[in-house]
Amino acid sequence: MIDTQAKRKTTVSQDPPAFLHVDNLRTEITSRRSGRVVRAVNGVSFRLERGRILGIVGESGCGKSMTAYSIIRLLPRSARTVGGRIELEGVDLLALREGEMAKLRGTRIAMIFQDPMMTLDPLFTIGDQLAEPLRKHKGLSGGPLRERMLELLRQFSISSPETRLRQYPHELSGGMLQRVVGAIALAADPELVIADEPTTALDPTVQAQYLDLLDNLKKSRDLSLIIVTHDFGVAARLCDDILVMYAGRAVEKAPVEATFDTPLHPYTQALLKLVNLSDTDGGDHFVTIEGSPPDLSEPIEGCPFAPRCPHKMPICADEDPPEFAVDSGAASCWLYSETAT
Incomplete structure (x- = not known):
């Protein structure tokens, strides 16, 4: 009341x-x-x-x-x-x-969308898509780029991060995809x-x-x-x-x-x-x-x-x-x- x-x-x-x-x-x-x-x-x-x-x-x-x-x-x-x-x-x-x-x-400023497929391209691997903001905003390449990608996936509690980098979105569960989207959003801090x-x-x-x-x-x-x-x-x-x-x-x-x-x-x-x-x-x-x-x-x-x-x-x-x-x-x-x- x-x-x-x-x-x-x-x-x-x-x-x-x-x-x-x-x-x-x-x-x-x-x-x-x-x-x-x-x-x-x-x-x-x-x-x-x-x-x-x-x-x-x-x-x-x-x-x-x-x-x-x-x-x-x-x-x-x-x-x-x-x-x-x-x-x-x-x-x-x-x-x-x-x-x-x-x-x-x-x-x-970054955004995590409701539907991970609004963010993820089914034609590219998780590694390709996670690397993009790191190259663009952080200027990373080679070994430092790969290490940063693995670090981000671990921060989002994504199991087997080395394997995930080679996988495509359709190979991951919905919960895993949402974590990947979060990792991409936070990649450039x-x-x-x-x-x-x-x-x-x-x-x-x-x-x-x-x-x-x-x-x-x-x-x-x-x-x-x-x-x-x-x-x-x-x-x-x-x-x-x-x-x-x-x-x-x-x-x-x-x-x-x-x-x-x-x-x-x-x-x-x-x-x-x-x-x-x-x-x-x-x-x-x-x-x-x-x-x-x-x-x-x-x-x-x-x-x-x-x-x-x-x-x-x-x-x-x-x-x-x-x-x-x-x-x-x-x-x-x-x-x-x-x-x-």
């Missing part, structure tokens, strides 16, 4: 510069057939401090993956970022030319790694091993990570902070403990309720949040979650809520306004 006695408005803070600062990010997708524009990411803002792990969670279609692709500037042809700023230690990534951005990919649903295709045992591996690599390399996931279990196991997205917007931000102990936004509460139901019902039936997300190609009046919200008030139908600071987190919800009725 929301404690409305804890209401207080957001105040403007003079925080020091963050390692990564995303401010009012807006990315649109244009349908080639209809020409309709989908506001996939609509005014998302957040900060990521060095050495921390941020989990971006939400239902499918909420904009979390498009947020990740926008940060690293690897959007599909039908999508484009139309506004906002993405600053990596003060450098606005959106203002860089593509050639300048390409130099940062791999060396300062990036400072920020974005992982888009990195454990979705893995069975629970392999998933747990992979999450532990990412956590250990984060600590040993002082990495900052963004984990995009629909799975609160993954977020709870790995993340320091949580950003909850709905309808292309950030509706709640909080440390991971606060998100699970005292969720602020009604949408976050509903998601966690579904997780609890799934844990207790043994998965015998499918549970959902009543109603459907809004059509992001149409203008949205008021709060986008209002039609599905058990706490909606008259103002929710008319005005989109700003972000209100609450305890250690923040929520875009009129329940935390001192004046809303």
Whole structure:
């Protein structure tokens, strides 16, 4: 239950510069057939401090993956970022030319994709594909190149690394392929790694091993990570902070403990309720949040979650809520306004 006695408005803070600062990010997708524009990411803002792990969670279609692709500037042809700023230690990534951005990919920022086959070419061996970033960004060749490749495979707990270098992607299991993709992403020692649903295709045992591996690599390399996931279990196991997205917007931000102990936004509460139901019902039936997300190609009046919200008030139908600071987190919800009725 929301404690409305804890209401207080957001105040403007003079925080020091963050390692990564995303401010009012807006990315649109244009349908080639209809020409309709989908506001996939609509005014998302957040900060990521060095050495921390941020989990971006939400239902499918909420904009979390498009947020990740926008940060690293690897959007599909039908999508484009139309506004906002993405600053990596003060450098606005959106203002860089593509050639300048390409130099940062791999060396300062890298991505682990959900499907390893989006990264791996079936026509080349694992060794060929792991060598590419090391030659390009580290200038390695010959013996030092081979030693570094073997070292990376060992860091990702890949068995028989000498054999793996000669194998092709189809010869490896899904869990092994995901580890190879991780090794390629970290080959040039990036400072920020974005992982888009990195454990979705893995069975629970392999998933747990992979999450532990990412956590250990984060600590040993002082990495900052963004984990995009629909799975609160993954977020709870790995993340320091949580950003909850709905309808292309950030509706709640909080440390991971606060998100699970005292969720602020009604949408976050509903998601966690579904997780609890799934844990207790043994998965015998499918549970959902009543109603459907809004059509992001149409203008949205008021709060986008209002039609599905058990706490909606008259103002929710008319005005989109700003972000209100609450305890250690923040929520875009009129329940935390001192004046809303």
